[in-house]
Amino acid sequence: MKYPRSPKDQVGGIVYLGRMLDKIRLLDAGELHPELHANLGKGFDERISSFLGVEYEAICARTVQGGTDEEVLDWCFQKGTRPNEEQIEIWNAFMTKRGWNDELSETLIRRKKESALESRDDIQTMFAYIDADEGRA
Secondary structure (H helix, E strand, O other), rough: EEEOOOOOOOOOOEEEEHHHHHHHHHOOOOEEHHHHOOOOOOHHHHHHHHOOOHHHHHHHHHHOHHHHHHHHHHHHHHHHHOOOOOHHHHHHHHOOOOOOOOOOHHHHHHHHHHHOOOOOOOOHHHHHHHHHHHOOO
C-alpha cells in the first residue's frame, strides 16, 4: 500500500492538488494506504474541490480517465473556476498553515498523540504532520 505525495507539492502552483490526484489514482489502482480511505472527498479534498469550483466526484471521474496532473487541472479550470495568482497565493498560505493556531489545532494535537509524534515540536501544521506521519519528515 502506498501514500500519496506531500501536500506541499504543487501542481500549477497550487498546493495539495497533486496529493488529492495521487489518492484518487492510488485508490483506483487498489494501492491507496487503507488509513486514507475514510476521509476521501472530505477535509482538504473537499476544500481544494471547492477552491476549483468542481465537485470531488467529477474530479475523481476525470482523473481516472488518465492524463497528467496539469491536464486534470486544466480540465478543472474549464469546468469550474480559474483562480488568479493572488487567489492561489492566498490559498497556498492558508493551506500550508492549517493546524497552526486555528480550529484544527486540537485535531493536530490529537493526531500527533495518536501517531506517537507528540514530542515533535517541529510539527506545527497539518501539512508537517502529514509528511511526518507518512515518513517524509
